[in-house]
Amino acid sequence: MRSALRAGMTLIVTLLLFLAFNLVWLPKLPDSRWDFSQQKIHTLSPATRQLLRTLESPVDLYYFNSKIPQKSHALKRYGQRVEDLLKEFEKAAKDKINLHVINPFPFSEDAYKASLFGLDDTLGFMGLIGTRSGQGTQRIEAFRPDNEALLEYEISHLIYKLMYPERPTVGLLSGLPLAAPAGNLLEQMRRHFNLVELAPTLAQVPASIATLMVVQPYALPESALYAIEQSVLRGTKLMVFIDPVSEIGGSAGSTNARLNALFNAWGIQMPADKLLVDNLYASSAKPGPGMPTVLHPARLQLPRQAMAADDVSTWKLNSVTVSSSGALSRAAKSHTFFTPLLQSSPQSSLLDAERFASSTAFDAFVEEASTSGQRHVIAARLEGPVYSVFPDGLKGQPPGRQKAEQVQVVVVADTDLLSDAVSNAHPNSNALFVLNTLDNLAAPEALRRIQPRAMTQPLHRLEPMREAAAQAYRQGAAELERRLEHTEQAWQRLNPPSTSLGTHAVHTNIQLQALNKERLRLPMELHALKLQAYASLNRFEQKLEWLMVVPMPLLLCLIAWGLFLYQQRRRRIAITVAC
Incomplete structure (x- = not known):
């Protein structure tokens, strides 16, 4: 009896100690977490922590993550990943970030507020709203799993915009007239930046411009090239567009020895008389007014797999369209880091610009490009030390800066992606590519040093198999797509939309019936061809x-x-x- 009582008392005391530990002492213990991932994706980088230390007033973050049954398991898991990282931001900011996690049920007040602030509800809310007293509101419409490598940068970018909502200043120096051909892009640039247009004859880039965009420097005088170089050596961030055949300017870029030397000093080179053709990424275009649509091997529609997966310049991009672009390569004995941003497919090659301009048929170029097997770089990021190619100054002027330990330059071997004609021809993210790059170059060092976290890559064998399947489908589908487009045009021409009362009469016209059969049969053939091409994959x-x-x-x-x-x-x- 006594032993049973002693055992009961011991059990009660143990239970009371357990409850006291969980209710009183456990909440006071430090919240410790261990990050065992290879890339430390659950730990904030030193650059992010430095950015958070500059917070002067509190920031409120409202994370809307609807946990509805319709969400896929992958989206739910990624939503939890975003929430965990936001909690790391809140912890590292030390009372300067107030995180509010909200699960908006359908047709609730929270769902109404999320929609009111512009969050995307296509797959269920998974977005972020940031507010700061006395400032505007910033938002991330939706977190996408395919942008996971840039998740830390994405959240840091929102916090930075809350701290510094002023538009950064960007200088524009162009050797081509852009007002008419690139009006839409210029309008968007003025909306996001304080855009300062510089004269092509300038002798010095103003010190107030920390980010510079240069278009077709082939057409600029030597004094402007010297001003660009000295500005870059001084620390100005540069985005430059060069093109062997610019459709905006209507002429090929002439050889400029000083400009070639300047690019070589930066660690990059581009043949001025060669343009890039690509069989896999070629898009449809009309060679001239009234001519039928054909496959244009120099008008390339670059898909997501042609872009750098973990660079801010390609953030949220779906496709980029370039036309008559050149190809970049790393210069010999270069000391700068060369990071490709946009690349062609392995079915691409370089052709003489004059030969392409004088040709009337594109079929031979398509076949020639498919035998190359080499990918070419269309846009690249350069970082590292450079030296001046004007050691004696210019025209009797005293020598300027001779070197820089670190430059930030993005080079794009195409100017036509800026034009409205190319941007409107196909759905693309050309403007977003330019805005992303300029915004990143104009960002402070603490934000720019937040490096993307490389995620686990798929098996290496799948990528060449996907490209081979896409190539097989594209070869067979090109003619069918052209026939379908011509059939649709003929159908619309002979059968214009009209208003009718009640029922509709069935057409008995033999030509209309034949066209209708053709326009319905061709998509079935394209679908069957796609199934056949991707069957092995x-x-x-x-x-x-x-x-x-x-x-x-x-x-x-x-x-x-x-x-x-x-x-x-x-x-x-x-x-x-x-x-």
């Missing part, structure tokens, strides 16, 4: 899924079977000993 992916799913249950069954055999053996031994 789909089979391989299904095998991978089985290899990822089946071994785990088999392993668990083997472990259970082993435990069963072990228990059986112990029982037999126990029975033998007992006997």
Whole structure:
């Protein structure tokens, strides 16, 4: 009796101590977390912590993450990943960030507020709203899993915009007339930046301009090239567009020895008489007024896989369209880091600009490009030390700066992506590419040093298989797509939309019936062709899924079977000993 009472008292005391520890002492313990990921994706970088230390007044972050059943498991997992990182921001800011996590139910007040602030509800809310007393509101419409490498930068960018809402100053120096051909882009640049247009004959870039955009420097005088170089050596960030054949200017870029020397000093080179053609990324275009649509091997529509996956310049981009672009390469004995941003496919090659301009048929160029097997760089980021190519100054002027330890330059081998004609021809993100790059160059050092966290890459064998499947589909689909477009145009011409009462009469015109059959049959043929081209890739992916799913249950069954055999053996031994 006494031993039972003692045991009961001991159990009660243990239970009380357990409750006291959880209710009183546990909340006072420090919140410790360990990040075992290879890229430390759950830990804030030193650059982010430095940015947060500059916060002078509190910032409120409202994270809307709707946990509805319709969301996929991958989106739910990524939503939790975003929430965990936001909590790291709140912890590192030390009372300067107030995080509010909201689960907006459909048709609720929270869902109304999220929609009112412009958050995207296509797949369920998963966006962020930031506010600061006395300042405007910033938002991230939706966090996308395909931008996970830039997640830390994305949140830091919003916080920086809350701290410094003023538009950064960007200088524009162009050797081409941009007002008419690139009016839409210039309007967007004026909306996001304080745009200062500089005269091509300038002798010095104003010190107030920390970010400079230069278009087609082939057409600029030597004094302007010297001003650009001295400004870059002084610390100005530069985005430059060069083009072997600029459709905006209507003439090829002439050879400029001083400009070539300047690019070589920066660690990059581009043949001024070569342009890039690509069989896989070629898009449809009309060679001239009234001419039928054909596959244009020099008008390239670059998909997401042609872009750097973890660079801010390609942030939220879907596709970029370039036309008659050149190709960049790293110069010999270069000391700068050369990071490709936009690249062609392996089915691309370089052609003489004069030969392409004098040609009337594109079919031969398409076949020639498909045999190259080499990818070419269309845009690249340069970082590192450079030296001046004007050691003696210019025209009797005293020598200027001779070197810089670190420059920030982005070079694009195309000027036509700036034009409205190219941007409007196909759905693309040309303007966003320019705005992303200029915004990143104009950002402070603390924000610019936040490096993307490289995520786990897929199996290397899948990428060439995807490109081969896309190539096979594109080769067969080009003619069918042209026929479908011509059929649709003929159908619309012979069957214009009209208003009718009640029922609609069925057309008995033989030509209209034939066109209708053709416009309905061609999409079926394209679908069948796509299934055939991607059949081997789909089979391989299904095998991978089985290899990822089946071994785990088999392993668990083997472990259970082993435990069963072990228990059986112990029982037999126990029975033998007992006997």
